Amino acid sequence: MSWRTVDRRTVADDELGPGLSDAVKDKIRTFFPRYPTRRAALLPALHVTQDALGYVSLRAMREIAELLDLPPAAVLDVVSFYTHFWTRPKGRKVIVLCRSLTCELLGGRAVLEALQKRLGIGEHQTTPDGEYSLMTEECLAACEHAPCMLVGERLHQRVRPEDLERILADAENDKLDVPRSDLFDAPAAH
Amino acid sequence: MPYERFLMKHVGVPHSTALETYRADGGYDGAARALRMKPEELVDLVKKANLRGRGGAGFPAGVKWSFLPVGRDVTYLCVNADESEPPTFCNRVLIENDPHLLLEGILIAGYATQSTVAYVYMRGEFMEQFHILQKALDEAYAAGYFGRNILGSGYSLECYIHRGAGAYVCGEETGLIESLEGKRGWPRIKPPFPAVEGLFRKPTVVNNVETLACLPPILTRGLDWWLSLGTANSKGPKMYCVSGPVNRPGCYEAPLGISVRELIYGADFGGGMRAGKKVKAVFPGGISMGALRGDLFPPAPEGVVDPAQDFDELGCVLDFDDVHRYDLLGLGTAAAVVVPEDVDIRELLVNVTRFFAHESCGQCTQCREGTGWMHQIARRIRDGAGRAYDLDLLTEITQNMGLMPELSICGLPDGAAWPVRTLVQKFRREFEARIMAQMPDAVLRKAQAVNPAAYDLPVLQGRATSYAGGTFFVADGT
Numbered sequence: 001m002s003w004r005t006v007d008r009r010t011v012a013d014d015e016l017g018p019g020l021s022d023a024v025k026d027k028i029r030t031f032f033p034r035y036p037t038r039r040a041a042l043l044p045a046l047h048v049t050q051d052a053l054g055y056v057s058l059r060a061m062r063e064i065a066e067l068l069d070l071p072p073a074a075v076l077d078v079v080s081f082y083t084h085f086w087t088r089p090k091g092r093k094v095i096v097l098c099r100s101l102t103c104e105l106l107g108g109r110a111v112l113e114a115l116q117k118r119l120g121i122g123e124h125q126t127t128p129d130g131e132y133s134l135m136t137e138e139c140l141a142a143c144e145h146a147p148c149m150l151v152g153e154r155l156h157q158r159v160r161p162e163d164l165e166r167i168l169a170d171a172e173n174d175k176l177d178v179p180r181s182d183l184f185d186a187p188a189a190h
Numbered sequence: 191m192p193y194e195r196f197l198m199k200h201v202g203v204p205h206s207t208a209l210e211t212y213r214a215d216g217g218y219d220g221a222a223r224a225l226r227m228k229p230e231e232l233v234d235l236v237k238k239a240n241l242r243g244r245g246g247a248g249f250p251a252g253v254k255w256s257f258l259p260v261g262r263d264v265t266y267l268c269v270n271a272d273e274s275e276p277p278t279f280c281n282r283v284l285i286e287n288d289p290h291l292l293l294e295g296i297l298i299a300g301y302a303t304q305s306t307v308a309y310v311y312m313r314g315e316f317m318e319q320f321h322i323l324q325k326a327l328d329e330a331y332a333a334g335y336f337g338r339n340i341l342g343s344g345y346s347l348e349c350y351i352h353r354g355a356g357a358y359v360c361g362e363e364t365g366l367i368e369s370l371e372g373k374r375g376w377p378r379i380k381p382p383f384p385a386v387e388g389l390f391r392k393p394t395v396v397n398n399v400e401t402l403a404c405l406p407p408i409l410t411r412g413l414d415w416w417l418s419l420g421t422a423n424s425k426g427p428k429m430y431c432v433s434g435p436v437n438r439p440g441c442y443e444a445p446l447g448i449s450v451r452e453l454i455y456g457a458d459f460g461g462g463m464r465a466g467k468k469v470k471a472v473f474p475g476g477i478s479m480g481a482l483r484g485d486l487f488p489p490a491p492e493g494v495v496d497p498a499q500d501f502d503e504l505g506c507v508l509d510f511d512d513v514h515r516y517d518l519l520g521l522g523t524a525a526a527v528v529v530p531e532d533v534d535i536r537e538l539l540v541n542v543t544r545f546f547a548h549e550s551c552g553q554c555t556q557c558r559e560g561t562g563w564m565h566q567i568a569r570r571i572r573d574g575a576g577r578a579y580d581l582d583l584l585t586e587i588t589q590n591m592g593l594m595p596e597l598s599i600c601g602l603p604d605g606a607a608w609p610v611r612t613l614v615q616k617f618r619r620e621f622e623a624r625i626m627a628q629m630p631d632a633v634l635r636k637a638q639a640v641n642p643a644a645y646d647l648p649v650l651q652g653r654a655t656s657y658a659g660g661t662f663f664v665a666d667g668t
Contacts, residue, residue, distance in 0.1 A: 034350045036390050042372030047314075047353055068372075081374040082355035084314045096315075100276035101477060101541050102433040102527050138358065138545050139276035140315055143433035143527065144440040146277075153317040176317060181324035184353070 017057025020064070024052045028067055038068040042078055046085055051187045055086035083137070091126040091133035092189065093174045096150040100139035107160065108147035112136065114161035118168065132168075152187065193419075196407040197400070197429055198443040200288040207322050209329040212290035218335060220406035224298045225343040232302040239408050239416050240425050245270055245361075245398030246476070246522050247601070248510045255303050257385035258393050266389040267305035268370065268396040269296060271312040271319075272354050272361040275476040276545060278525035280429035281399040283441045285312075285319045288403075289326035293349070295402030297335060298409065300347040303395050307348045311366050314355040324351055358549035362600045363396035364388075365551070376553050377600035400429060420446035424509035424521075430459070431525035437461035447512075450474050450482060451504035453526055463530065471529040471617070474508060475522025477542055478605025480612035482506055482516055486531050497616065517615070519608040535617045536572040536624060539610065543568040546606035556591040557603035563587060564610055575636030576625040584614050 020028075027048050031041040045068065049060045056079050065072040079085045097103075097112050112123075119127050119134060126133040142148045145157030149167075152174025156167055167173050180186065199215075200206035212218070224232055237252030258265060269292070273281040285292060296308050312320055327349060330336050338346045352370055354360050360369045364378035367389045388394025404426055408416050419426050424446040432453050433439045438461035442453075450472055454460045463469065469484025482503040490501035497503070497517035506516045508524050529538060547565040552558045564587055567580050588607035592598055614621065629635070638645040 034348075037371065039372035040370060040390075043353065043355055043369070046355070078372065078374055082314070082357055084355035099541075100545060101473070101529075101538070102277040104537075104541055105434050105527070105529065105533065137315070137356070138548060139274055139278075141273050141279045141282045141313070143277035143279050143431065143525075146433060146439070150315065155318065176321065178318050178321050179325060181321050181328070183324055183351075184320070 011058055016059035016062070017055075018053050019057070019059040020049060021052070024048060025063070025067060028064070039070060039074075042068060042070070042075065043082075046075075046079060046082075047184060050085060051185055054092075054187070055089050057087075089126075089130075092131055093152045094133045094135060094150075096135045096137045096140070098138070098140045098142075098146070098148045098150075099136040100143075102139075102143040103147040106146045110161050111147050111149065111159050111164070114164055118164055193427075193443075193445060195427075195443045196411070197284065197291070197403050197427055198287070198441070200291070201283065201441075202287070206287050207289055207326055209290060209326070209333060212288070216410055217290055217406075218294050218297075220409035221294045221297045221301075221335065222341055223409045224301055224405075225341055225345060229302050229304055232298070235408065235413065236302065236405070239413055240423070241401065241404055241408065242424065242510055243398055244400035244404070244428065244523070246275070246478075246520070248521055251299075251397060251401050254385065254397075255299075255395060257383065258303060258395065259386060262304075262393045264392045265303055265305045266392055266394045267296065267300050267303060267308040268363070268366060268389060268394060269308060269310040269402060270361060270363065270366060270396055270398045271310050271316070272366060273316075273399070273523075274313055274358045274361055274549075275478060275523055275525070277433045277473075277527040278431055278476050278523040279433075280431050280441050280523065280525065282316065282319060284399060284403055284429065285316070285323050289323045290330065291403045291406060292323070292399055293326060293330050293335065295405040296349060297340065297347060298405040299395070299397060299402050300349075301343075301345055304345075305347060305395065307350070309370055309389070310349065310351045311360065311370060312351055312353055313360075314353055316353075320351060320353060327351065357551070358545075359551040359600070359602055362602065365600065366396060367394060374551070376551055377602075379599050421507070421509045421511070423511055428508075428524055430508065431523070432460040432528065433525070434528035435464040435467065435530050436528055437464055447507055447509045449504065450506045450508060450526060451485075453508065454504065454528055460526075460528070463528070467530040467532065469504065469528055470531045470533060470535070471538065471613075472504065472526055473529075473609065474506060474524070474526045475513065475518060475520065476525050477527070477545065477609050479513070479520055479522035480518045480608045481616060482518070483616050484529070484531075497612075500616075500619065517612060519604065534572075534624075535613065535620045536568070536576075539568040539613055540565070540572045542609045542613070543606075546602070550602060550606070554591075554598040554603065556597050557606065560587050560591040560603065561606050564606070568610075570636065571621065571625065573636055574628050575632045576621070576628065577633065578622070578625055580625070581614050581618060581621055584610055588614075 028045040031044040045064050049056050061075040062072050065075045140148045149156045149159045153176050154174050205211050233255050241251045242248045300308050336349050357375045359365045360375035362377045365375040369375035384394040428446045429443050431441045442459050455462050468486045470486050472482045485502045487500050487502045495515045503516050510521050543565040547561040550557045550561045588611040591607050592604035593601050
């Protein structure tokens with residue numbers, strides 16, 4: 001008899017996740033003229049991708065690699081280095097809580113505990129309804145307003161545990177209130 | 191005469207981000223003046239002003255520019271807006287309130303270095319700030335301050351904002367360059383220095399946001415005004431940040447050379463401690479520059495500075511020189527975080543070591559492993575299972591990492607080691623008292639909590655003693 005080999009490395013096509021739409025690809029191409037190499041457009045491309053898809057899927061990585069003339073492994077290499085990028089679906093809104101020194105001195109840990117209790121999830125987890133992912137990060141550079149919490153793109157300042165209900169009840173709690181440049185769109189709703 | 195602010199003069203002004211507001215009181219005049227000078231004159235002027243980099247290392251900007259090779263065709267200017275040193279936020283305040291000041295600084299520095307493209311590397315978490323700066327940049331382009339033939343001088347400069355994605359190490363200049371090229375933010379081995387071979391293998395200058403924002407006032411208010419501010423080797427204004435449990439946390443502009451005590455207690459600055467608490471420790475220049483003892487300790491005799499003794503060190507003057515007398519690594523970003531008297535020093539050590547264990551990029555072994563081990567030792571001490579030897583062990587680790595023993599590629603491990611070393615040295619008595627006060631079997635209990643299976647042996651549970659009765663020993667008298 002002959003041995004049947006099983007390919008355990010190649011991810012099946014239906015597990016690669018969503019790909020990039022033509023609009024997203026065009027948006028990525030608008031960054032090309034800024035840099036002398038294609039590769040330099042990788043971080044903007046990943047930002048655009050994550051805003052559109054919610055995360056950077058394996059298929060998206062392949063397609064970005066094709067757009068930028070890179071091996072797909074080079075894209076994965078970069079994605080895995082930066083904490084901002086997700087390689088699996090995240091919640092519709094990501095809550096990032098600062099855990100650095102000033103925030104911790106001024107009660108950031110109590111906020112984290114209250115938030116974990118309120119959402120019923122631990123750090124780096126997503127609520128079952130897919131609404132929120134909870135993360136902790138190092139300094140958000142807003143220490144005069146400690147403790148700080150980033151919901152989506154919006155920074156909430158001087159958060160106390162009793163403020164959490166009000167913040168979570170607000171449907172617009174992740175929207176910026178400054179005029180947006182059209183370079184990076186707001187993260188799409190999923 | 192009260193000091194007239196420049197870097198923060200638009201903070202709190204309505205519509206401060208708009209071009210009209212900025213131009214209304216002399217905005218872009220400095221750039222116009224610079225474009226009428228020769229680039230070499232401009233470099234000389236900045237050298238004479240002794241403008242030292244505000245990003246942490248304090249390297250003179252004019253000297254950095256003069257390292258660029260002669261006869262180059264392409265030069266890149268990178269602006270380091272990857273502000274991620276806890277607890278620094280002065281760049282954020284500046285970009286939020288006065289983006290055009292930064293853009294004018296970019297234009298002046300770009301002209302002085304004859305750069306063709308300027309990239310502003312902004313950290314990924316700065317969403318609001320990105321849109322504010324991008325809007326300001328669009329305005330500046332429309333008004334002809336960027337693009338081709340700026341203000342009829344024949345000089346052209348493109349400016350782009352590049353968003354990072356969350357990595358402390360990208361604030362290191364070669365890490366920033368690698369990240370801009372679309373790679374992991376791994377610092378490069380120097381030499382070649384970026385001035386010779388940097389971004390896309392071309393001569394590159396990397397400057398901090400605040401350094402560039404200092405350029406317009408040098409041109410408009412003049413060199414004499416600039417040199418009248420500050421101390422002997424530290425000239426000009428600085429944006430000081432103070433955070434923690436003080437009454438007025440925030441960012442304050444002052445000439446270089448105010449003391450830590452003034453920054454915390456001054457009515458124009460921190461405004462004193464909340465609830466009248468005393469200061470146990472201060473990290474006066476961002477956490478990586480090390481810690482000072484607070485006024486919980488007795489005041490030093492007049493004129494004595496001795497970091498080896500337990501004296502109040504709040505008299506430290508925040509300029510580029512005096513900090514070294516107090517055993518600090520440098521001025522850093524001049525962002526102070528104040529630690530009140532009721533904080534356990536062990537928690538402080540855990541927080542500081544965790545930051546660097548998380549942010550080490552992983553290229554150099556002693557940094558990747560050392561930061562992780564320091565964090566584990568700190569956690570062990572915090573959990574009440576510290577060993578007397580741990581303090582010496584921590585000190586030994588800190589002496590075996592970083593650029594100073596020439597073991598690493600970048601300065602991150604120096605910054606990781608220094609706060610640990612100063613904390614252990616300056617607060618050694620408290621650490622020792624905490625370790626002394628532990629339960630005698632604390633180390634065993636901790637180990638048991640970490641790995642219960644290994645401690646589930648009968649002999650450790652006291653069950654083995656039951657054999658002592660009759661099996662091995664013959665009963666008495668038979």
